[in-house]
Amino acid sequence: MAEYRVVSSSENSAISGSIAKILCLGDGAGGGTGSLNRIEFGNAKQPETSFVPASIIPTTTSLKVGTILEGPIGRVKVKNGGFFVYINK
Numbered sequence: 533m534a535e536y537r538v539v540s541s542s543e544n545s546a547i548s549g550s551i552a553k554i555l556c557l558g559d560g561a562g563g564g565t566g567s568l569n570r571i572e573f574g575n576a577k578q579p580e581t582s583f584v585p586a587s588i589i590p591t592t593t594s595l596k597v598g599t600i601l602e603g604p605i606g607r608v609k610v611k612n613g614g615f616f617v618y619i620n621k
Contacts, residue, residue, distance in 0.1 A: 536618040550620040551605035556595040557614035566613020
């Protein structure tokens with residue numbers, strides 16, 4: 533069974549690392565979506581500056597509450613809403 537460090541992420545935050553999955557929690561005001569500004573797929577490397585994404589979604593991506601985005605993801609930027617980000621230990 534995989535072990536994760538779970539990080540709560542909200543508006544205008546950026547997270548990097550070996551991200552296994554991201555769970556959308558919504559916008560906190562009863563809204564049913566959250567948005568990510570940029571998603572960089574690929575296996576994270578150390579140091580972070582050596583990470584080269586396999587693919588990038590550079591535009592805003594809206595997710596419904598409860599949606600799980602599967603990795604591997606190396607970097608993500610939150611536009612709005614809340615997310616749980618599951619980082620591999």
